[in-house]
Amino acid sequence: MIRKLSNGMTVAVEKMPNAKSASFTILLQRGAAYDPEGKAGLTAVMAEMLSRGCAGKNAVELISELDSLGIERSFDCSAEYVSLSASLLPDKLDRALNLFFDIITKPNCDQNEFKQSVELSIQSILAIEDNPAEKLMNELGLRFFPYPLGRPVKGIISEIKKLTVRDIKKAMSEFSPETAILSIAGNIEPDEVLVSVEKIFSVWKTASEIRKLSLTPPKELPSHIEKALGAQVQIGLAAPFVSAKDPNYPKAILLLMILTSGMSSRLFVEVREKRGLVYAVRAFYSLMQDNGAMIVYAGTTPDKAEECIQVICAELERLKEGANEKELERGKIKYRSSLIMACEMPSSHAQAMAVDILRFDRVRSISEMIESVTKIELEEMNSFLKSKRILPKIILTLGPEWRNKSGDGGKKI
Amino acid sequence: MSSNTVSKSRYSSTVLSSGLRIVVEEIPSAASVAVGFFVETGSRNEPPELMGVSHFLEHMSFKATKKRSALEVNMALDDMGSHANAYTSWERTVFYAQVLPEFMSSAVNLIAEMIDPAFLVSDFDCEKNVILEEIEMYNDRPESLLFDEIMQARFSPHPLSGRILGTRETIQNLTHEMMKQYHSERYHPSRIVLAVSGAVRAEDVETVAEKLALGSNKATTFSAGNNTLPKNKAKCSRIREGDMQEQFMAVWEGPSYKEHRALYIAGMLGILLGDEEGSRLSWSLTHTGLAQSIEASVVAFTDTGLFYAGFASLPENFSKCREILFDEIKRIKDKPPNKSEFERAKTKFASRTILSSESTQGRMMGIGVDELTRQPHLNLEEELKLILSITSDEVNAFSSTLNEAEVEGSIGPMQENL
Numbered sequence: 001m002i003r004k005l006s007n008g009m010t011v012a013v014e015k016m017p018n019a020k021s022a023s024f025t026i027l028l029q030r031g032a033a034y035d036p037e038g039k040a041g042l043t044a045v046m047a048e049m050l051s052r053g054c055a056g057k058n059a060v061e062l063i064s065e066l067d068s069l070g071i072e073r074s075f076d077c078s079a080e081y082v083s084l085s086a087s088l089l090p091d092k093l094d095r096a097l098n099l100f101f102d103i104i105t106k107p108n109c110d111q112n113e114f115k116q117s118v119e120l121s122i123q124s125i126l127a128i129e130d131n132p133a134e135k136l137m138n139e140l141g142l143r144f145f146p147y148p149l150g151r152p153v154k155g156i157i158s159e160i161k162k163l164t165v166r167d168i169k170k171a172m173s174e175f176s177p178e179t180a181i182l183s184i185a186g187n188i189e190p191d192e193v194l195v196s197v198e199k200i201f202s203v204w205k206t207a208s209e210i211r212k213l214s215l216t217p218p219k220e221l222p223s224h225i226e227k228a229l230g231a232q233v234q235i236g237l238a239a240p241f242v243s244a245k246d247p248n249y250p251k252a253i254l255l256l257m258i259l260t261s262g263m264s265s266r267l268f269v270e271v272r273e274k275r276g277l278v279y280a281v282r283a284f285y286s287l288m289q290d291n292g293a294m295i296v297y298a299g300t301t302p303d304k305a306e307e308c309i310q311v312i313c314a315e316l317e318r319l320k321e322g323a324n325e326k327e328l329e330r331g332k333i334k335y336r337s338s339l340i341m342a343c344e345m346p347s348s349h350a351q352a353m354a355v356d357i358l359r360f361d362r363v364r365s366i367s368e369m370i371e372s373v374t375k376i377e378l379e380e381m382n383s384f385l386k387s388k389r390i391l392p393k394i395i396l397t398l399g400p401e402w403r404n405k406s407g408d409g410g411k412k413i
Numbered sequence: 414m415s416s417n418t419v420s421k422s423r424y425s426s427t428v429l430s431s432g433l434r435i436v437v438e439e440i441p442s443a444a445s446v447a448v449g450f451f452v453e454t455g456s457r458n459e460p461p462e463l464m465g466v467s468h469f470l471e472h473m474s475f476k477a478t479k480k481r482s483a484l485e486v487n488m489a490l491d492d493m494g495s496h497a498n499a500y501t502s503w504e505r506t507v508f509y510a511q512v513l514p515e516f517m518s519s520a521v522n523l524i525a526e527m528i529d530p531a532f533l534v535s536d537f538d539c540e541k542n543v544i545l546e547e548i549e550m551y552n553d554r555p556e557s558l559l560f561d562e563i564m565q566a567r568f569s570p571h572p573l574s575g576r577i578l579g580t581r582e583t584i585q586n587l588t589h590e591m592m593k594q595y596h597s598e599r600y601h602p603s604r605i606v607l608a609v610s611g612a613v614r615a616e617d618v619e620t621v622a623e624k625l626a627l628g629s630n631k632a633t634t635f636s637a638g639n640n641t642l643p644k645n646k647a648k649c650s651r652i653r654e655g656d657m658q659e660q661f662m663a664v665w666e667g668p669s670y671k672e673h674r675a676l677y678i679a680g681m682l683g684i685l686l687g688d689e690e691g692s693r694l695s696w697s698l699t700h701t702g703l704a705q706s707i708e709a710s711v712v713a714f715t716d717t718g719l720f721y722a723g724f725a726s727l728p729e730n731f732s733k734c735r736e737i738l739f740d741e742i743k744r745i746k747d748k749p750p751n752k753s754e755f756e757r758a759k760t761k762f763a764s765r766t767i768l769s770s771e772s773t774q775g776r777m778m779g780i781g782v783d784e785l786t787r788q789p790h791l792n793l794e795e796e797l798k799l800i801l802s803i804t805s806d807e808v809n810a811f812s813s814t815l816n817e818a819e820v821e822g823s824i825g826p827m828q829e830n831l
Contacts, residue, residue: 018442021768051690059700067691067757070764087768119702123727127705129657132553229655231552262491263475264484273483276542279550299550330491337494337513341445345771399553 001190002363006202009177012353012363013190013197016346022186023087023346025354026100029179029210030171032153033079040148041121041155042163046171047077048117050084053108062103071096079149079288081358082175087347090187094196101200104180107172114165122161125154132227133299136234136398139225140295143394144238146215149288176208177201183353183363186346213289223396230399233305235298237312237392241285243292244359250372251384252285252292257331258323259283259315261338264330266315271298277308287359294390305402309395316390322382332374339366422776424792425615426784432603435622436784437615438776438792446611447777448520449509450528451785453606454599457503457573457714464572465579466587466595468501469544473592474508474527475499476536483536486527493519496774501577503564504714505785511774514612518621521607525625528600537589545585548578555653555824556725559660563721563822566647567664573642573714602627608781611773642717644819648831651824658705659731659825662723663738663818667711669718670786677762677799678807679711679720684758685750685808686741687722691757693741698724704734715786720815728827735830742815749809763800767793 002012032043051066051073052059066073072087084103088096128135141150182201184193242252260267260283271281281298296316300308323331342348343366356363423439455467476483490497490510497510497520508528510520530536551557561576568574579587605627609618644666668675687694687709698704709722722742726734750758769775770793783790791799821831 018444020771060696063691064753064757067761068753070760072761072764072768089764089767116700116702120699120705123658123702123705126657126727127725130555227655229653231549232546263487263497264491269484269487272543273487274539276539277546279543279547299553300546301549326488330488330494333494334491337445338496340513341496341511344444344773347768 001194002357003194005177005198007177007204009201009204010181010357011194011197011201012181012183012357013188013193014185014349014353014363015188015190016186016343016349019185019187019346020089021087021346022090022093022184022188023085023350024093024097024182024184025350026084026104027181027354027358028082028104028175029080029181029358030174031078031080031082032155033148033151033213034174034211035148035155035171039159039163039167040151041125041157041160042167042171043077043082044154045114045117045121045160045163046168047075047082048121049107049109049113049168050075050103052113052117053110055102055106056108058108058110059113062099065099069095077153079151079153083354085347085351093184093188093193097197097200101204104175105204105206107169109165109169109172111165114168118160118163121154122157125157125160128154132230132232132234132398133297135225136236136297136396137295139221139398140236140238140394140396143218143221143396144293145218145288145291147218148213149215149291150218173206174208176206177204179208179210181354181357183350183357185349185353223394225396225398226401227399228401231301232299233302233397233399233402235300235305235309235312236394236396237296238394239294239316239390239392241292241294241390242388243290244287245290246292248384248388251376251381252388253335254328254331254373254376254381255319255385255388256283256285256294257334258327259319261331261334266318267296267312270315271308271311275307275311277304277311281312296392302400302402305397313392316392319385320389322385323378325378328376328378328381335373336370339369422792423615424780424790426790427619429602429623431627432601433622433625433627434606434784435619436606436608436780436790437613437618438610438780439613439615440611440773440776443611443773444513445511445773446514446517446520446609446613447509447511447773448517448524449507449608449777449781450524451606451608451781452506452528452600453504453604453785454506455502455504456575456577457571458599459572459575459595461572461575462583463587463591463595464575464583465544465577466592467506468577468579469540469584469587470592470596471499471501471506471508472540472544473530473532473536476540477531477533478526478529479531480526486523489523495520503573503577505782507781509774509777517609517613517617521609521618521621522625525627529627532589532593532596534589537592541584541587544578545581548581548584551578555656555658556660558651559662559723559822559824562649562651562824563662563664563719563820566649566822567645567719567820568643569645571640571642606781606784608777608784610777610780644717647820649820649822650827650829650831652828653825656824656826657727658725659728659823659827659830660723660725661731661735661738661821661823662721663821664719664721665815665819667718667720668713670713670715670788672718673788674799675811676711676713676718678803678811679718681758681762681803681808682720682745682811683710684761685754686745688758688761693745694722694724694738697737697741698726698734703730703737728825731827731830745812746809746815749812750805752805755805755808759801759803763797766796766800
């Protein structure tokens with residue numbers, strides 16, 4: 001069930017009769033990419049402040065109230081949106097929605113809380129240095145996605161240091177019902193829930209449109225980041241891929257299943273099982289606005305880095321030769337079972353509903369999603385694989401120096 | 414609390430003549446089935462020269478069996494659309510898959526076949542490289558290395574102090590004959606639990622399990638791991654140049670698997686002290702921006718346990734954070750939680766227990782570990798009742814045992830910080 005409230009907010013509600021709990025997700029389409037030039041990290045600091053007091057309640061009072069209701073929550077941000085998620089027992093839903101409404105619309109923006117949030121945000125940027133895989137993904141995004149979509153979500157330390165609490169207030173005033181999505185799933189009665197959602201959220205009248213981002217091509221940056229003390233070379237590849245609204249999207253999903261889902265998938269077999277080059281190798285879909293990307297990640301020791309990259313590229317290249325009937329079937333069954341299993345949990349279901357509204361302006365049913373992939377026949381899949389080449393635009397390595405056979409140190413393939 | 418539209422689960426257990434223990438939780442409302450084989454063997458059962466063999470063996474189980482090649486095993490797992498994986502800990506090795514109900518028997522049969530691998534030399538040699546890469550991957554993750562250091566300091570020279578993954582050296586020196594021998598000594602049905610949870614009937618699981626051929630190994634007594642367990646007091650620091658943060662952890666004696674109720678009491682103290690938000694350490698360390706992360710919890714073994722508390726911070730805040738952490742330990746004894754603070758922790762504990770029960774995999778892991786460690790089985794209602802019955806006196810009594818830390822450990826860029 002999907003509704004637009006009188007104030008323009010999109011709400012989707014779904015009953016899951018076998019669930020014990022309920023979950024909801026709120027997406028506010030004002031993510032890190034909307035941070036003004038020179039204020040990268042504003043959204044990250046703002047997200048950190050969400051649980052630090054609202055509607056006159058200080059942080060202790062707010063957090064104690066959330067805890068006393070047994071609400072499991074997470075406040076997060078990405079380039080596109082700020083997301084607030086909660087899981088709880090259904091009888092607490094009303095009170096939780098009321099609290100979250102206050103969190104979004106009536107922040108205290110206390111000066112002291114702001115200072116502490118800045119400290120924490122700076123530390124979490126520094127902490128990325130101790131997590132090479134995360135660092136790689138940040139740097140890969142920066143080199144691949146149009147700016148500012150690829151700008152690091154956690155921001156830039158020097159710019160965070162210059163923020164003021166007024167910046168936070170301004171950013172939060174840019175949340176608006178027109179650009180907000182609320183999805184609720186679980187053991188609930190949709191009609192009743194919609195009535196209370198309307199009552200709670202329809203008084204929210206802030207007018208703000210989704211600002212159109214002016215996108216510019218990413219800057220050219222080095223293709224190797226030296227971390228001499230690292231044990232492994234982190235490898236990331238990024239290639240343009242079909243977007244969510246492309247009619248070929250279901251085929252792209254199936255392609256991904258064949259390439260990377262499960263232990264008989266091509267990347268796993270060729271890179272790990274046959275050659276023992278890695279422990280971790282995977283590919284995943286990254287969608288941002290109208291940009292689709294395929295990202296491949298692998299981690300390996302320096303002397304194997306070159307072979308590893310070659311094997312990954314060869315597998316991307318080999319896709320054009322098509323898949324066989326068995327691979328196609330495995331891909332379909334894998335997709336079907338992961339969807340069904342994910343839907344046992346209200347939290348993952350609520351999340352998926354919200355993202356669906358963001359990407360497709362509607363909530364797709366499970367059977368529709370399964371059908372869109374299972375109806376793909378081998379011949380049309382293979383003509384898609386032949387025409388839709390996955391050509392990595394960026395190949396980035398991070399870690400100790402590694403050498404390719406032509407003798408260039410850790411720079412070029 | 415739960416709605417009456419949700420059908421109740423039903424638990425049953427049985428032991429086959431081979432010694433295989435089977436536990437099943439029927440959850441008629443579930444959409445999937447989770448299947449797990451829990452083998453009572455892990456790093457503490459390894460003599461020093463075999464350090465890492467249990468985990469390597471776990472990897473070998475995804476290789477050729479006596480009937481199929483490695484690729485065929487992997488394809489069979491994917492053909493049923495399973496989410497399959499495995500893990501190895503100090504005391505157990507667990508193989509599991511979540512599947513749609515129609516694949517329950519295929520999943521049970523396949524995993525049973527997998528845990529009796531063919532040990533092909535070519536598979537072994539190739540997988541050795543994967544293990545070495547896994548060791549290096551963790552070498553780039555300081556937060557995952559700290560607990561290894563703590564275990565080593567606490568229990569050395571007992572095998573429980575060893576590394577689950579082994580070291581580069583032990584893995585390189587391991588031969589496939591040594592692994593085969595280890596397998597034949599450890600993988601006996603009497604040391605295996607089959608746990609199944611979800612949309613399934615117990616009698617169907619038993620019918621499938623009765624036909625399994627798991628009996629080829631002889632049951633031998635554990636040679637390693639049962640000798641006296643040392644409990645050292647120690648301080649250990651590992652310097653890693655180039656790291657941005659210093660990680661710290663302090664541990665105290667905690668309950669073992671033999672102390673069922675005490676484990677829940679210690680878990681409650683973990684929430685009060687170290688939950689991400691709303692806990693004592695979060696208010697004083699992360700909320701203030703002094704530390705980047707905090708934690709406090711309990712880890713149990715068959716004959717001992719550890720209660721731990723820790724944080725990660727920038728080096729310049731390290732001593733202050735460490736001081737605050739110990740102050741909070743003292744304060745929770747001097748100023749124990751009042752009624753509302755205590756009730757909040759209890760609500761969180763209960764709420765989390767309900768939420769995690771919604772995944773068939775979560776339930777299967779619970780009943781499998783309970784059976785393997787011979788703890789009483791509780792269904793969700795009973796578990797909630799237990800949590801809600803914990804009193805503040807019980808938690809305070811446990812807090813009062815947290816005197817000087819048994820082991821303190823740190824890892825990061827700092828020199829001599831403890």
